[in-house]
Amino acid sequence: MNADQMKQIAAEKAATYVEDGMMLGLGTGSTVFYLVEAVARRVQAEGLQLTAVATSSRTAKQASELGIKMIDLNDAPTLDLTIDGADEISADFQGIKGGGGALLLEKIVALNSRRNLWIVDESKIVPQLGAFPLPIEVIPFGLAKLTQRLEAEDLHPVLRRQANGELFLTHNKNYILDLHIGNIPHPHVLGEWLDHQTGVVEHGLFLDVAKTVVVGHPAGPEVLQAPR
Numbered sequence: 001m002n003a004d005q006m007k008q009i010a011a012e013k014a015a016t017y018v019e020d021g022m023m024l025g026l027g028t029g030s031t032v033f034y035l036v037e038a039v040a041r042r043v044q045a046e047g048l049q050l051t052a053v054a055t056s057s058r059t060a061k062q063a064s065e066l067g068i069k070m071i072d073l074n075d076a077p078t079l080d081l082t083i084d085g086a087d088e089i090s091a092d093f094q095g096i097k098g099g100g101g102a103l104l105l106e107k108i109v110a111l112n113s114r115r116n117l118w119i120v121d122e123s124k125i126v127p128q129l130g131a132f133p134l135p136i137e138v139i140p141f142g143l144a145k146l147t148q149r150l151e152a153e154d155l156h157p158v159l160r161r162q163a164n165g166e167l168f169l170t171h172n173k174n175y176i177l178d179l180h181i182g183n184i185p186h187p188h189v190l191g192e193w194l195d196h197q198t199g200v201v202e203h204g205l206f207l208d209v210a211k212t213v214v215v216g217h218p219a220g221p222e223v224l225q226a227p228r
């Protein structure tokens with residue numbers, strides 16, 4: 001079974017956490033694509049009344065085309081549940097996100113949600129974060145100076161480009177630097193340091209955010225619950 005099929009298994013299971021009347025947050029990525037399909041099927045079949053906020057125009061378009069009512073975060077009350085993918089999750093439920101470049105909107109939506117659930121294939125569960133390059137969203141002004149500061153800290157920044165060689169631009173027209181760190185033994189320390197670097201808009205360390213993770217395995221979904 002390939003990773004995509006495991007993503008679908010996790011997404012189908014996560015869709016069962018959606019309840020009638022919920023205000024949902026919808027993440028971004030290939031796993032969320034399957035989730036939106038599964039939620040939309042439940043809306044059709046069961047007549048669920050849902051309202052949702054999306055973390056990217058891609059997800060917003062897919063969800064509204066499938067009949068899910070989408071609104072702007074500014075018009076939404078606190079979200080009941082946000083379901084999103086992740087790039088790496090450690091055993092203590094800390095995560096790296098932003099592989100798709102939507103980390104800023106994803107973090108804003110996550111932090112405005114009572115509950116966060118992540119959906120991943122089994123390859124994303126790791127003993128320690130950091131093998132996946134940590135994305136940070138940075139403003140273009142002063143990029144070379146910020147890059148030097150990150151290099152001096154041995155964080156190995158690489159400016160993200162699209163497949164055609166053009167610079168990758170985020171929703172807010174910022175750049176992404178991917179930090180090739182290798183391992184992050186103390187994610188809270190690194191997260192706090194990055195929080196204080198002027199020019200860094202947001203980083204992809206999502207710490208103490210998700211309490212539930214649904215992992216797709218060939219044998220079926222596994223639900224991991226963080227201790228309270």
Ligand SMILES: O=C(CO)[C@H](O)[C@H](O)COP(=O)(O)O
Pocket residue numbers: 027028029030031032084085086087096097098099100101102103106
């Ligand atoms: O953080 C993200 C986008 O910014 C995604 O959730 C993450 O990259 C996982 O993507 P996929 O489900 O395609 O593997």
